[in-house]
Amino acid sequence: MRWLVLGAGGVGGYFGGRLQEAGEDVTFLVRPGRAAILRRQGLSIESPDGAARLEPRLLLPGEAAAAPFDTVLLACKAYDLDAAIAALAPHVGPGCAILPLLNGLIHLDRLDAAFGTGRVLGGLCQISATLGPSGEIRHLDLPPRIIFGERAGGSSDRVQAIAAAMAPARFKSEASDNILQDMWEKFTLLASLAGLTCLMRGSVGEIARQPGGVPVARSFLRESAAVATASGYPPRDRFLKATEQRLTDPASAVTASMLRDIERGGPTEGAHILGDMVARGRALGVATPLAEAAACHVAVYEAKRNLD
Template sequence: MRCLVLGAGAVGGYVGGRLAEAGAEVTFLVRPARAAALAARGLRLRSPFGDADLPVRTVTAEALGPGHDLVLLACKAYDLDAAIAALRPAVDGRTAILPVLNGLSHLAALDAAFGRAAVLGGLAKIQARLDEEGVVHHLNDWRWLGFGERDAADSPRLRAIAAAFAPCRGLVAEAVPDIAQRMWEKLVHLGTAALGTVLMRAPVGAIVRAGGAPFLHALLDRHATLAARQGHPMPEAFLAEYRALFSDPASAYATSMLRDIEAGRRSEGEHVLGFLREALAAAGMETGWHDLALLHVRAQEQRRAG
């Protein structure tokens, strides 16, 4: 299988690196400076499941062409338009696009650019970071990648992708028959955690210790109701798991959205919280908390821009 990975950052670098380590033909689409660094030092992975220093193929935008079976897209949602423009020369009739972005809003943009049939559903549960020297650090035992057809339970290309990922160490990659349900489950969880931690500017445990568990539970229930109205009811076991998570006074859980805001970086607030706010409004549901969280995100963007 010929796989193109957009960038060699934290998640893309880790997943693409493990795929290359397992013997797949992987090429990383990178900027010239990153291409030079990878040529000199290789792709360096540091993980509880084994380190790796890998020679990897790279390509820059001006040399990119078609012929790829799979494109792995793991950029931030606010970089999606630039990613679509960069990938156009690589996508032909044989190419499957696997996006593992947060939220759901990216699907419409990818469908419009490449056609719905080309775009798989996908999600990743991997915590990783890229350090100043270009080393990818896998931080814990989260190592799950899920993918699936949005209009079918199975397909030959899903089986081929699963077979390519099967030998990967430090990565559990699964073709799932209900990817839309899984993506909504992630959005219900992520939307609750992101809105709560961003609006309160604190991790989950601090919010709980301040008496905020009922607030987090009400957010979770609202998002679960929204998902159910979209045809994706949340299983009781899922809700029980996240009610426990959002009741833990010792939890240090904070979202990447909060970390980005506190570091003065761009955040995915518009793409996650904005999507939820619009979906709630369209369903005739209360949006007050989401309006406040979006105002907070937008005010921080104004501050960052200034």
């Protein structure tokens, strides 16, 4: 299978690198700054699952590809989506499927508008990964996993082909016949975790150890789950129990990547995750006062950052 991976950051670099390592035909579509680093030192992965050092094949925006691609793995941040869509457009030919790994949901509408609904699969990934100081991919935590599938449900030849291509790679992959349910659950988890840890500026454990910390974490989850339910995707009991535990564990050092983005003074996906959760709640008449406070808090940070 010929893969085009847009973005060689934490997610694109890790999963694209692991596909290349497994013998897949992978090209990374990257901007000039990242290309210079990858040309100089290759694509390095540091991970408890094993390190890798690869020579990536690179394509820059505006360059022509040697042959058509079968699957695009889309791994940019939401705030870069418009530029990513423009860079991808010349490479998305007939028969090319787009598998987005972004957190959240709203990017699906923008991808549908740009490429047509039929081209866009549902997808999500689990990993905690970031770029190290020399541009290496650092897998920090969580067993890496991609879940993907047809948004209309069921399976298809292209989903089976992607599953077969991913199977030998050093990450778990799962073809889902209910990917929108999976994406809604990830959105519910992330909006709760990002809202909680960004608003309180602490890890799950630091919050849970304070008076009122556990109830506030539960309230974040209750709000997001109510929006998911009103949207037609009620979270499954198993997910709710596991997520409540994850959000209230006094020993947990977990923070959302959004808090890490704030701590390094970078842009965030606040509008894409928290803003979207609030907007969906409002449209459905579901009150989300905590998510609203968290979305406003992150929006104030973004506004001040843009002034600097």
